[in-house]
Amino acid sequence: MTKDTQKERFTRWGMVKYFMHGCTRFFIFSIVASFLVTILEMLIPQIIRSTVDSVIGDKPFAFPAVVNGWISDIGGAPYLRTHLWVISITIIVMALFVALFRYATNQLNSIAAERLQQNMRDKLFSHIQKLPFTWHMQNKTGDIIQRCTSDVERVRIFIAEQLVSVVRIVIMMILSLFFMFSMDLRLGAVAAATVPVIIAYSGFFFSRIGRHFKECDDNEGILSTIAQENLTGVRVVRAFGREDYERKRFEKQNTYYTGLWVHLMKLMSYFWGAGDLITGIQVVLVLSLGSAFCVHGTLTTGEFIAFLTYNGMLIWPVRQLGRVISEMSKAGVSIDRIRYIMNTPEEKDRPDATEPDMHQDITFDHVTFSYEENVPVVKDVSFTVKAGTTFGILGSTGSGKSTLMHLLDRLYDLPEGSGSIRIGDTDIRDIKAQYLRRNIGMVLQExxxxxxxxxxxxxxxxxxxxxxxxxxxxxxxxxxxxxxxxxxxxxxxxxxxxxxxxxxxxxxxxxxxxxxxxAPIMVFDDSLSAVDAETDAKIRSALNRHLKDSTVILIAHRVTTLMNADKIMVMDKGKIVEMGTPDELMAKGGVYKRIYDMQLTMSEDDVFTGNPFEEVEAENAAKAAGRDAAAETDDKPGKNASGNSAAVKEV
Ligand SMILES: Nc1ncnc2c1ncn2[C@@H]1O[C@H](COP(=O)(O)OP(=O)(O)OP(=O)(O)O)[C@@H](O)[C@H]1O
Ligand SMILES: [Mg+2]
CATH class of the missing domain: 3.40.50.300 (P-loop containing nucleotide triphosphate hydrolases)
Known part of the structure; x- marks a missing residue:
């Protein structure tokens, strides 16, 4: 992945807010509902405590003045003692509300999370559609897909399951500790003392386990790449009889991957076991001290029962907190991986971009281009394709023919100072990209x-x-x-x-x-290579009749495909080596003629081992050195035992 040096469009939180657009209210309502559930759950132990202490026992009610007022209005403790069903009904009604709010929390949260995920997918997909072609070339498809699926899912899980939990956990911890301390300071301090220990332990454990999760993730990726490559390349695997080798490779990786999970599960079991031990010790402490305080009369039975309930309510969120922290860091990594895509600038037209007539001459003017710095694949190339004509390009493999067409279609933009490509008088960088591509029909090589x-x-x-x-x-x-x-x-x-x-x-x-x-301009990049010569001729003559007004650029390795072109350009190693009408090129007796002779006159039994590009280059060098090498090398056109055999495939 290349590093984006531009000013970042989104911060982490900024991007989450952008994705949450349209579902924020569901999240807020879900958090409010979760808040109400927690409050109600926290109040129930207080009712039990008062029932034990003040209804069954004879202590005064310890509720706030308003609630005490309501109780005395209906007849106080004596009334409740004879009408216990009132307390039961109160608890049932509260439980009903808990259920109702919990339902609302889950429902609203699911809606919000699903919408958030939908938003993330839609916005990512739409953004990726607008990213420059070069970006797609620089980034692996598998990795982009993983960012759009697994990472999106991880963010959804975090926001859906953990974000609401964070709110609930924090409220539960604060309220439980508040009620515990309000009932007994000493016992509250004992219960609270273990909280940092458990949080630190969980945090440490989950950060350690996070590394193992990552290793599992990475190895899952390797496993799916092996499977995917085998499915896509099934023909190669079969053709080379590599089934057994590939099966063993898959099994080896699968065994390793399974081992990682087994190890991870073992670690998880240790964690839960050790966690249970720590919390067990805490419960034993609270229970023993609480019983002692009860016996000595410093704690009422009702308070002790309520205390134990709050302690249970405290332990769960504390243990969860470590997990939430580690999930949060994992989600953070995923958000950054998605942000990498969202922060890549979209392809944009210049503000004054135009839509010129495309039935005009195409001019390549001193064009130089390199994919990688300082390795030019097109070197100072200049030529003009007259409007309405057919222009043929012939050249060795890797000579830069497809690159020229990618530049014409602006799949890659020509950097400033590397020449220009014009339609009529308009530089293609000043033409709206969509308009340009709509008007250049392109049959790609693959x-x-x-x-x-x-x-x-x-x-x-x-x-x-x-x-x-x-x-x-x-x-x-x-x-x-x-x-x-x-x-x-x-x-x-x-x-x-x-x-x-x-x-x-x-x-x-x-x-x-x-x-x-x-389209007014049509490019055929080696598009007839897989059809036989007869069909090739049939298609060309049909196209000639049909495409009279269009400008046609025809790239081919077969001379016959180009024979009827108005002009032919021959390329080698990023440079133009010949240019002219087919007749002119034949008369010139250079590379084109050699390729022509080789392709049209060689019988099937002839074995050609030369390379016309290298031969002509050598001859020219020899001529320049003042020697006459022509007689030595060109006895029989296209045949040269000292050349290399690649030329048979190349032309
Ligand atoms: N996306 C790319 N990134 C880096 N280098 C590239 C890229 N595409 C092509 N090249 C390199 O640029 C050179 C020119 O490639 P190009 O595809 O233009 O050749 P070509 O003339 O069309 O060849 P062929 O006849 O085999 O189609 C080659 O050396 C190739 O390896
Ligand atoms: Mg090509």
Whole structure:
């Protein structure tokens, strides 16, 4: 992950507030309801205490004056003694309210948490859609998905389950201690003394266990990556007979992962066991001292019963506090991981961005570009594609052809001072990005089809596209016959990453999809490589008829694909090595001619081992050195035993 150096858009809390938009009131009501539950629960032991001491016993009531007033109004202790059901009803009514408020707490909290999660997913997805292409290239898809799923879930769990608990735990601790101290200072101090011990112990334990949880998380990630790679790369695994190896690799990781969990569970058992021991000692202390105070008459029986109840109420939240603290730190990590995405600036047009006519010449003017600093893959390239013409690009692999098209589509922005790309007179950086991309139809070198029907894949730019338009595009791309041959025709589902289609069918479907865009500029990046020469010619002649007004950029490794282009540019190692009409290039007798000869005249039995780019480069160097090397190297075009075999694949 790259570090975002820009001013951060969100702080931790700022982002939580942003996601909570629209569900804050549910959280507030849920916290209020939880507060009421806790208060009511805390009052019930006071009623029991007074019943024992003042109704069964004869001590005066220890309630506030107002409550004492109500009791004397209905007849005081003598009345209650003969009407015990009044106390029962009071407790039942309070319990009913506890149940009602608890229901409201859970209900409101679930609504708030689910809405919060929905907000988080929606806002993250929408933000990611607007992030620059370079960001997607720099970040691993699996990691982004994990941030949008596991991290979102962890934040939801924390906010849904822990945030309300924090409020409840704090109120319970304060009120229990308050009531305990108000009944007996000494016993209150004994009960309170263990609180810091338990909190420190839980905090220490959960911070230690947090590391183990992280290790489990990381190893779960490794396990799912192995599974995911095997599913996606199933063909490679089968083709190379690696099933056993992959199974063993998975089993090894699975065993390790299981071991981690077993160890973690062991630690958890120690924790709960030791925690029970500490709290057990505390209870024994309170019980023994409390009994002694009762016997000596410094504590009433009612107070002692109430005290024990409050002590129980104190221990639970104290033990939970350690967990809440550790969950809070885990949620903090997740919030930061989500914040990394939300703080990445969206792709934005310049304020004065325009929408110029796209039926104009395309000019690359001294363009230099590097993906990684100081490693240029395109070096000072200048050329013009005349509007309405077909421009062919031929070149060795890695020579920068696709890069030029990515730059034209502004998937990568050309930095200032690295030349410019213009449509007519407008620099493409001054054109609205969406407008530019809408007007440049691009069939990428590795077409991607969605797991939807073929019809939906073709009509992706306009879901209301009539079937006739879809079929016209498919016919032009010579794929209509193949599609109608499927049982479900255009409703055939394309499997994950289009596995049910052959490579050629996939390429042609991508061409059809691009054609529906009806863009004035169309780019075919090696888009006919997976179809046979005959289909290639058929598609090109259909396109020629149909795309008369469009500017077409055709990248190919097959010379025949480019033969009818108005102009051809030949590239090698990021530079232009030749440019001209096909006839001019043939007459010139350079790289283009050699590739032509090699591809069109070699019989299948010929083994070609040379590289026309290197040959011409060597010849030129030799010529420059004043030697005539042509006779030595070009006896038979395209054949050179000393070259390397990569050229067969390259051209
Ligand atoms: N996203 C990227 N990050 C870093 N380097 C890249 C990236 N994309 C391409 N490159 C490098 O840039 C160089 C040019 O790649 P490019 O894809 O433009 O070549 P190409 O001419 O289209 O090749 P091919 O004919 O094989 O499609 C290559 O050396 C490649 O490794
Ligand atoms: Mg390419």
């Amino acid at each position: 077409p991607y089809l969605f797991s939807r029907t073929i019809g939906e894949n073709i009509s992706i730019t306009d879901r209301s596209m009539p079937m006739s338009d879809i079929r016209t595009a498919a016919r032009l791309a010579s794929v209509d016959d193949a599609i109608t041959g499927f049982k479900n025709g255009y409703d055939t589902m394309v499997g994950e990453r289009g596995v049910t289609l052959s490579g050629g069918q996939k390429q042609r479907t991508a061409i059809a999809r691009m054609l529906t865009q009806k």
